[in-house]
Amino acid sequence: MNGIVREGAADTEGGETVKDRGKPKPPPLERKREYAELAFGFLRAENPVRKLCITLSEHPLFEAIVIIVILVNCVFLAMMEPTKGDDEGRNVLVNSTEGIFTGLFLAELVIKVVAMGFFLDDLSYMRDGWNIMDFIVVAASLIALFPGVTNVSSIRTMRVLRPLRTVTVLPGIRVLVSAMLESLPMMANVVLCLLFLFILFGILGMSLFMGVLRNRCHEVDIVDGIEIFTVADEKNTCTSKIRMGFGGRLCPEGQTCMPYENPNFGITSFDNFLWSVVTIFQCITLEG
Numbered sequence: 001m002n003g004i005v006r007e008g009a010a011d012t013e014g015g016e017t018v019k020d021r022g023k024p025k026p027p028p029l030e031r032k033r034e035y036a037e038l039a040f041g042f043l044r045a046e047n048p049v050r051k052l053c054i055t056l057s058e059h060p061l062f063e064a065i066v067i068i069v070i071l072v073n074c075v076f077l078a079m080m081e082p083t084k085g086d087d088e089g090r091n092v093l094v095n096s097t098e099g100i101f102t103g104l105f106l107a108e109l110v111i112k113v114v115a116m117g118f119f120l121d122d123l124s125y126m127r128d129g130w131n132i133m134d135f136i137v138v139a140a141s142l143i144a145l146f147p148g149v150t151n152v153s154s155i156r157t158m159r160v161l162r163p164l165r166t167v168t169v170l171p172g173i174r175v176l177v178s179a180m181l182e183s184l185p186m187m188a189n190v191v192l193c194l195l196f197l198f199i200l201f202g203i204l205g206m207s208l209f210m211g212v213l214r215n216r217c218h219e220v221d222i223v224d225g226i227e228i229f230t231v232a233d234e235k236n237t238c239t240s241k242i243r244m245g246f247g248g249r250l251c252p253e254g255q256t257c258m259p260y261e262n263p264n265f266g267i268t269s270f271d272n273f274l275w276s277v278v279t280i281f282q283c284i285t286l287e288g
Contacts, residue, residue: 036121039114053115066108066169073101074163098159102141105162109138130167130174137161202276209270213237216260217251231260 035045035054043050056062076097079090086095112131117124125131140158167174217238218229238257239248251257262269270276 034123035115036117036123038121039117039124041120043114043117050114053111056111057115062111063169067166069101069104070162070165070169073159076101077159077162098141099145101162102138102145105134105138105165106142109135133161134165137165198277198280201280202273205270205276205280206273211259211271212239212248213262213269214259214271215239215248215257217255218258218260219255229256229258234260235263237263 038044039050045051045054076094080094081089081091084091086092113125119126121127126135137158167177215238216234217232217236219232221228221230232251232255236249238251240250240257262271262275267275268279268282270279
């Protein structure tokens with residue numbers, strides 16, 4: 001009969017039952033990134049192991065733990081004493097914790113590789129340049145732990161790249177670094193302008209100050225009719241003539257201005273174009 005609904009039947013509209021009307025719908029499962037259909041050519045997304053790795057890699061605590069491990073590792077690396085051997089001073093503590101940090105970073109690498117795949121798919125772990133750097137750092141740390149490996153100190157220098165791993169963990173830093181790298185080609189005009197200024201002032205400095213910075217005041221002694229010149233002031237330059245009321249420092253009476261050597265162990269001078277550019281660079285950067 002029309003207008004009669006059988007008991008137990010559900011009235012549906014657009015796939016929604018009467019009982020479900022007004023109830024909040026569960027949010028769809030959202031992932032932070034896309035994943036390849038297969039990892040290593042055989043692990044599907046439904047695989048329990050891969051599903052667990054995906055869940056772990058996307059959990060907020062996972063990134064937080066990785067950042068904490070990186071920061072703690074930076075503290076230990078800052079404790080190193082380069083002038084001492086691996087079995088001396090604080091280096092003993094730093095090297096003893098190397099296996100722990102390497103194991104933690106290796107665990108992170110394995111979780112991400114199982115979740116994303118290694119190389120076969122476009123979404124795989126090794127298709128990202130920052131992940132390649134992480135893989136190289138972890139691989140170098142593992143090689144340094146193997147017994148019998150020669151030149152371990154050189155391999156361990158790769159540890160200094162570990163703080164850069166924060167770029168892959170923090171998306172905000174990654175965006176900033178990528179923007180800086182993309183802006184480098186646009187700095188070409190600035191570099192050309194800077195080179196032009198170096199050339200211009202380098203030539204000008206040669207014209208005005210070539211050989212001038214060598215002059216020092218010398219005391220003159222006569223021994224057996226031979227004049228002997230001894231430097232009286234190694235720091236301050238001098239001049240033998242002053243034009244228009246300025247031009248340099250005159251030596252006291254009894255001393256004469258003669259060539260000696262350029263300041264800063266001969267680095268600061270305008271005697272040739274190369275040293276002129278170096279001197280100008282010192283003035284611009286204030287490094288001395």
